Amino acid sequence: MxxxxxxxxxxxxxxxxxxxxxxxxxxxxxxxxxxxxxxxxxxxxxxxxxxxxxxxxxxxxxATRDDDRAALQAALTTAAEAVRDACRIAHDYDDDLSSGTASLLRRLVDLARLRLGLTLDRADPARPLICDQDEGDQ
Incomplete structure (x- = not known):
């Protein structure tokens, strides 16, 4: 309709x-x-x-704010996957680059957790867990 x-x-x-x-x-x-x-x-x-x-x-x-949240979750998950892959490549390429990309990945994961309640696994960010502070990880 x-x-x-x-x-x-x-x-x-x-x-x-x-x-x-x-x-x-x-x-x-x-x-x-x-x-x-x-x-x-x-x-x-x-x-x-x-x-x-x-x-x-x-x-x-x-569109609503809920649509924004879904788009943010998808974008941050995609970004975390890309930075994770860059981190793995940088590990063999350059020590300073490796520590910089690892720091960026940590910040990205922390941002997703603190601002959206989205728990990204650093090893596999494609599988986000929604974290509810009252109930713990789901």
Missing amino acids: YRSLEYGDTARVTEPTDAIEYRLGTVTDVRYSTPHTTYACRYTLRFPNGTERTYPAADIRR
């Missing part, structure tokens, strides 16, 4: 072209093709920095 976005809903641009459009926006205006339709043709979004932009309805998708 189609349901257009309404004032105050949060949304994302489906194909962002600059840094502003990667952010979650709030719908501040909805334009309809006719006064008697429920199908929106354009939305105006306000981004966190105060910028307002208008887009065709097809270029906008509904």
Whole structure:
């Protein structure tokens, strides 16, 4: 069932072209093709920095903070895998580079744990565990 976005809903641009459009926006205006339709043709979004932009309805998708969390988990997991692989290569290449990449991996894992409650295994970050402070590791 189609349901257009309404004032105050949060949304994302489906194909962002600059840094502003990667952010979650709030719908501040909805334009309809006719006064008697429920199908929106354009939305105006306000981004966190105060910028307002208008887009065709097809270029906008509904999104929430939960969507952001899922995207962050996926991005941090991918980043941890890449840094882990770089760490293994750097170990044989250069001692200073090895310690630097190991430090970066530790920071990435700690950031994911402290800010998102996501426990990344340094040896296998592709298998994240969600950590709930009240219940411990799941």
